[in-house]
Amino acid sequence: MMPTVISALPGLPLQGGASLSTALGVDYGALAPLFIILGVACVSVLVEAFVPLAQRARVQLVLTLAAIAVALVVVIVRATSGVPATIVLAGSLSVDSVSLFLWGTLLALAIPSVLMIADRSVEAGGAFVADPEALAEAQERAGARTPVTVGAGGAGGSGSDGAGRAGSSRGSATPPPEMHTEVFPFVLFALGGMLAFCAANDLLTMFVALEVLSLPLYLLCGLARRRRVLSQESAVKYFLLGAFASAFFLYGVALLYGYAGSVRLSDIAAAAAGSLRSDSLLYGGLALLVVGLMFKASVGPFHTWTPDVYQGAPTPVTAFMAACTKVAAFGAILRVFFVAFGPTALEWRGVLWAVAIASMVIGTVLGLTQTDLKRMVAYSSVAHAGFLLIGCLAITPAGLSGTLFYLLAYGFTTIAILGLISLVRSGDGEANHLSAYAGLATRSPVVAAALSFCLLALAGVPLTSGFTAKFAVFSAGLGDGEAPLVIVGLVCSAIAAFFYLRVIVMMYFSPPAPDGPSVSLPGPLTTVSITLGVVVTLLLGVVPTAALDWAAAARFLG
Amino acid sequence: MSALVLILVLLPLVGAAVCGVLVRGGGSPGGDAAAKAIGFVVSLVELVLVGVVWAMFVPSAPTRFQGEISVAWIPAFGTRFALGLDGIALAMIALLAVLVPIVIAYTAFTSAAEKFPDGRGAGGFVALMLALQGVLVALFAATDVFLFYVLFEVMLVPMYFIVGRFGGARRQYAAVKFFLYSFLGGLIMLGSVIGIYVASGTRLGQASFDWATLQHLAAQLPLSTQIPLFLGFFAAFAIKAPLVPLHTWLPDAGAEAPIGGGVILVGVLDKVGVFGFLRYCLPLFPLASQSLAPLVLVLSVIGVIYGALLAAMQTDMKRFVAYTSIAHFGFIGLGIFAFSQQALAGSALYMVNHGISTAMLFLVVGMLAARGGSSRIADYGGVGRIAPVLSGLFLVAGLTTLSLPGTNSFVSEFLVLLGAWPREPVYTVIATVGIIFAALYVLWVFQRTMTGPLRGEAVLGGGPGAASAVAFEPTDGGLRDMLEDDADARRRARFGDLSGREIGVLAPLVLLIFLLGFFPQPVLNVINPAVSATMSEVGVADPVGPNGVAR
Secondary structure, three states: OHHHHHHOOOOOOOOOOOOHHHHHOOOHHHHHHHHHHHHHHHHHHHHHHHOOHHHHHHHHHHHHHHHHHHHHHHHHHHHHHOOOOEEEOOOOEEEOHHHHHHHHHHHHHHHHHHHHHHOOOOOOOOOOEOOHHHHHHHHHHOOOOOOOOOOOOOHHHHHHHHHHHHHHHHHOOOOOOOEOOOHHHHHHHHHHHHHHHHHEOEHHHHHHHHHHHHHHHHHHHOOOOOOHHHHHHHHHHHHHHHHHHHHHHHHHHHHHHHHHOOOEHHHHHHHHOOOOOOOHHHHHHHHHHHHHHHHHHOOHHHOOHHHHHHHHOOHHHHHHHHHHHHHHHHHHHHHHHHHHOOOOHHHHHHHHHHHHHHHHHHHHHHHHOOOEHHHHHHHHHHHHHHHHHHHHHOOOHHHHHHHHHHHHHHHHHHHHHHHHHOOEEEOOEEOOEHHHHOOHHHHOHHHHHHHHHHHHHHHOOOOOHHHHHHHHHHHHHHHOOOHHHHHHHHHHHHHHHHHHHHHHHHHHHOOOOOOOOEEOOOOHHHHHHHHHHHHHHHHHHHOOHHHHHHHHOOOOOO | OHHHHHHHHHHHHHHHHHHHHHHHHHOOHHHHHHHHHHHHHHHHHHHHHHHHHHHHOOOOOOOOOEEEEEEEEEHHHOEEEEEEEOHHHHHHHHHHHHHHHHHHHHHHHOHHHHHOHHHOOHHHHHHHHHHHHHHHHHHHHEOEHHHHHHHHHHOHHHHHHHHHHHOOOOHHHHHHHHHHHHHHHHHHHHHHHHHHHHHHHHHHOOOOOEHHHHHHHHHHOOHHHHHHHHHHHHHHHHHHOOOHHHOOHHHHHHHHOOHHHHHHHHHHHOHHHHHHHHHHHHHHOHHHHHHHHHHHHHHHHHHHHHHHHHHHHOOEHHHHHHHHHHHHHHHHHHHHOOOOHHHHHHHHHHHHHHHHHHHHHHHHHHHHHHHHOOOEHHHOOOHHHHOHHHHHHHHHHHHHHOOOEOEHHHHHHHHHHHHHOOOOHHHHHHHHHHHHHHHHHHHHHHHHHHOOOOOOHHHHOOOOOHHHOOOOOOOOHHHOOOOHHHHHHHHOOOOOOOOHHHHHHHHHHHHHHHHHHHOOHHHHHHHHHHHHHHHHHHOOOOOEOOOOOEO
16 A cells, blocks of 8 residues: 555655655644644543542643644644645645644634533533542532532522532542543544544545544543433444444545545546546445545434434533534545545536435424434534535535635534533433423523524524525535525525524523523633634624635645 | 714614613613613614704715715625615615604503513613614615625514514514514525625626626626526515515514514514615616516505405404505505606605504504503404594504505505506506505494494403503593493493503604605605616616606
């Protein structure tokens, strides 16, 4: 395999005084974000082994955030300094402006996700507390039941009261149960995989990155310690279906290698242009490849894992997955479509029209029937995947920039929504059923207003990022002759508005149930991430120029 | 003047924010009262400013728009925050500026707010109303198609909350139905907005949303392109207006909205639909407008007859008002798509007059319903005996609704029929039949509720609100020879006549009804240049000559 890859790089200085790293094209400047994230992920594993239990959570959080922030700064500096795009690591990664945009988006979305994961104020001990029974027992012994969440009365007062009780329980006999801090290295490894996935310039790298990002996600999904069965079921389901999808992907890679004699994306495009070979390997390979990619992006008929996993996974993980996996998967889809299959687009695009339509219709129609908010968000993400696909199928600069902008906008809105959903709780767990949201506006007007705003953004109401993004994608689609797709998209948007509105109706117009759920007072970490999501949703709706310009400047380097 | 136009947009929005903070911050009666007072003052200042703009507006100016401002908004899409006024937009803004203080006064300073669900105060209503006003002013003044679309969708949000939070028993259903209908229409329009944007990109080299640029583009677009684009805009406006097969949301929203919200909903917000016909469908897609005019005319005439028949059959007074509006929107549609100067001017004037008439009718009905605690027609009877002023004002409102000569609506309806006759005689004749139906439905409702002996559950019964009924003392000697039963019934009547404040709310409308009935010329002077410009943009010769005689 390796010789093929290297020989595919013309002009590579294989002999002479150059070291192996130069020979392979290791450009440390270009690769810095990837190295930082993966390097800190390794350090984070060591922290897990050597730092005492009591300090681990704090150390891990600071380390993770620092790594992401530094990587983000590096990406921004590189993007603004105008360093030309390069292909590094023997042609396996392409650090072009698209990669930089996607990296920036991924890292920016990772910050609020990590903040939510680390938050331990919303529920006692956080979503990843090692032993909730022990925690509950400790609290019972201290004479307090289910503290932090507060009843349908004043939010602030009894909230701090509960925190005080939790604090007092720590003083008693048993040591305080700590959270599973393994989540932090998992998130970092997954993030590193995502960065590599959307910058991968050959299909094998893409496959390896796919596995690197998937495996930690499978584990993360199963880490909820409350409602453990649901969480583990979701993890198993995700893993089994994900393994299937990976196999499809790999089979597709094999077929494409058989066709083009190379796994590099640009070589596939070159082989397809003006060759007299039979196309069956090419399109068969593409079909299998697309199945794997669409699975990760939770598009259309390959979405079956999405609702169960969104529902079962701990909500912070759902937020991370919903936002970042989508970005990475669509980044890879864009690269495959534009770089490897751009010249042959006319021949395969029709089939994917059907996929896009299926995705939009499935997402909206099944979304209508959902009564669980996390499942509703899951089906909404399937519908949005269809909208995104409209942008991906417009093989034009406008389609590229529209899709990139959409990913940025959608990610922040989704994180904010899932953050807000995690605040509404009853008893020990989240109250995700729609009826739990009845009359929320009277009890916590700020949460209800923020959630309404984000839902309107998902519905695509103007002055929110959702509208700007939809406009960018739909206008690109229409400009590239996809009028039927755009019409289906518009109709689906209108239908989908119904189930977003239903939540707003519940919150604002229904009387609150007397024994309804309570709204947790979010700690600073969750507050920051929700605020960030809402503010970005608003800004990208009102003054999207900077982000649009950055997205419009993005170009692929084969 | 440009700065004034911007202030017209921003002032209500700032007022809304202030009121919103006051209501949200305290939740106390003090905050609510302050919000009501500030909101009312803001709406009055807005009215004064609109008066100033009206005075500064030069009808004879050669430019299409006056007081223009234009700031780049999203350069990537070529959208601009561009405002400018033509006569029709100014007339609509003036109508809105007149109605909003009346609505706020009615809601905040009479007992109307006591009926709000869950004990909600009127402060929140005032804040939402001001927000809606700001959005609507910007919408009428927008000269950028993208900006128009954005505001077209955004205006749903305050109205949605007005209906959903302050409406009647089935308010949730009505609010969602209203939002979904309008949002669906808006999305279909979005398809056309994107379509015309892409078309301008391919034909002009530089995609644009500027109204004037797109209007020039109209000459280059072939009919086959114009028709789908026209239909997209038309669908949104036909839902909003509403034309007949798409009207079912209006009776629900109109009946469930609080009275003040219903006034603005039917009086101004729905006008966005017909305003859209005039400002967007006709000038941007002239060929399609002409070739599809028969479709619109058929729908309009069906609306005139069908709306009138359904209005006559209603058992609920608010739904009755909503259906009369559907009939009137039919007339406006007929006037617009008859393509003559007179008919277009009549339609534009009709938009203003219908706003005033409907506001009057809605408010009177609201005052009656607030007294009796019911809006069913069958619950009332002989109200004229115990509330003569209410009854008289109901009659005035009814007469302007049926376009009696001397009231404002007559002028516009007459202009529409006169202007539509030369080109579309058949539709005009059918629509004229609608006038007879109008007399039928108005007078029948008046007869059933206001005349005859006192009767009905809401007037005499021990229904909800009986405790707050005002005892009635017969003073008029002339009524002595009434049946003894009746005298007894009047003693048992649960409510009395209008209060001074309620009469004060209605007085400006009564004044306008007769003022515009006899002197419509000031408004026509402002409207006419814009109508002429629209005529030349459509590119159709006026079938009515300068001396008013059909060619």
